[in-house]
Amino acid sequence: MQGTPPPTSPADSYTPTDRTVPTRSAHRASYDKELVHAILDEGYVCHLGYVRDGAPVVLPTLYGRVGERLYVHGSTGSRPLRTAGQAGPGLPVCLTVTHVDGLVLARSAFHHSINYRSVVVHGVAHQVTDPEEKRTALDALVDHVVPGRAADSRPANAKELAATAVLRLDLDEVSAKLRTGGVNDEPEDLSLPHWAGVVPVRRQYGTPLAEADLLPGVGLPGYLTAL
Amino acid sequence: MQGTPPPTSPADSYTPTDRTVPTRSAHRASYDKELVHAILDEGYVCHLGYVRDGAPVVLPTLYGRVGERLYVHGSTGSRPLRTAGQAGPGLPVCLTVTHVDGLVLARSAFHHSINYRSVVVHGVAHQVTDPEEKRTALDALVDHVVPGRAADSRPANAKELAATAVLRLDLDEVSAKLRTGGVNDEPEDLSLPHWAGVVPVRRQYGTPLAEADLLPGVGLPGYLTAL
Structure with a gap:
């Protein structure tokens, strides 16, 4: 059996469904839990889609992950959370x-592309009612933005908790999709005099700008210098 | 009338609708066309939402803008384009x-936020059938990724054009939403010993990685050194 990869345990990957198997570029799809978690944990802004009066709505919002659950939050007055x-x-x-991750510039316009990693989660979101789960979710949301920050801020008080709605979405119907590597030009285009290659793209953090009214002696925390 | 801003001409801004007036943080919304165009032109990846079998689907995809029209493209076999x-x-x-644009770290977990600029476009997308409009749209898609690149690549041939579907979405029901500035902590939290401030976030381009098989003498184009 040399050369054959070990069978993937069902516990290691999400089960593909009709919605999570792409009609195009299926070779770029993955259901590997570790990969999905890594992509999710590198980000903090998701695009959340829902249906309102039969039409789609897509809004950017923060999210956090705790195990196999994602959390988003918002005002109790916001549309999706009310819904x-x-x-x-x-x-x-x-x-x-x-x-x-990169801009892929081919010699042909047709083969231009983007190197990217994405995760798409389908499911039904439910409001979190358990106070402990709500606190855990809010900590995860803050720690997704800056790992270590939740413990170094004042936790939400009762009034703030009451004003905040949290939605839970189980990681169940999930897929990742990735493009990596270089340019895929047609053989007959290789003799064209155009530059071709990949321009790497990264997220870069600038120097933190402290508020003017910090208490004397409060310096930049280690979790920010590590960013 | 000193101190009163000039009335906004309808031509300068999009007309708000029930869908584009947010229920929360309405002061962060804008309908200014110049601002909307600037936000759109700074990006190249959008999140496109549509409804499939009554459920929302959100996919990342490239887009381009030509005047008051956005274009997205895909294989003629892809689900949303077939639909x-x-x-x-x-x-x-x-x-x-x-x-x-930035991570906003408040002394309280509750007031943590993100500085961001977003544009949300609602509408009905139609397939582009006019060959000239299709070519213009595909050029716009490439030039959104790297301005100036469309002219420095081989245009799509007839076979590639036939394999590519382009959707047009008019900029009509549109809003921008922005958060800028510093931390908004509660007055009673200012005496807490937590660091507070904003961490700037930017998109950074790395050194372009040329394909190994470029024609001799093909150097890095000026539009890439300008990135």
């Missing part, structure tokens, strides 16, 4: 996270 | 573009 209700059937959503 | 059809009623979509 999800507290005791209702939940809100069908599609939550997508995308990282751009 | 949009060539002669049908079109595909209701929501197209969202988001730029993250």
Whole structure:
């Protein structure tokens, strides 16, 4: 059996469904849990889609992950959170996270592309009612933005908790999609005099700008210098 | 009338609708065309939402802008492009573009936020059938990724054009939303010993990686050194 990869345990990957098997470029899809978690944990802004009056709505929002659950939050007055209700059937959503890694410039316009890693989660979001789960979710949201920050800020008080709605989305119907590598030009285009290659793209953090009214002696925390 | 801003001409801004007036943080919304165009032109990846079997789908995809029209493209075999059809009623979509500009770290977990600029476009996407419009749209898609690149690549041939479907979405029901500035902590939290401030976030391009088989003498084009 040399050369044959070990069979993937069902526990290691999400089960593909009709919605998570792409019609195009299926070789770029993955259901590997570790890969999905890594892509999710590198980000903090997702695009959350839901249906309102039969039409799609896509909004950028923060998210956090705790194990096999994602959390998003918002004001209790916001549309999707009101729609999800507290005791209702939940809100069908599609939550997508995308990282751009490179611009792929081919000699032909047709083969231009992007190197990227994305995760798409389909499911039904439910409002979190358990106070402990709500706190855990809010900590995860803050720690997704800056790991270590939740412990170094004042936790939400009762009034703030009451004003904040949290939605839970289980990682169940999930796929990742990736493009990596160089240019795929047609053989007959290789003799064209155009530059071709990949321009790497990264997220870069600038120098943190402290508020003017910090308490004396409060310096830049280690989790920020590590960014 | 000193101190009163000049009335906004309808030509300068999009007309707000029920869908584009946010229920929360309405002060962060804008309908200014120049601002919307600037946010759109700074990006090249959008998140496109549509409804499939009653459930939302959100996919990352490239886009381009030509005046008051956005274009997305894909294989003629892809789901949303098939659904949009060539002669049908079109595909209701929501197209969202988001730029993250900073991490806003407040002393309280509750007031943590993100500085961002986003544009949300609601509408019905239609397949482009006019060959000239299709070529213009594909050039715009390439030039959104790297301005100046479309003219320095081989244009699509007849076979490639036939394999590519392009969707048009008019900029009509559109809003921008922005958060800028520093931390908004509660007055009673200012005496807490936590660091607070904003961490700037930018998109950074790395050194372009040329394909190994470029023609001799083909150097890095000026539009890439300018990135």
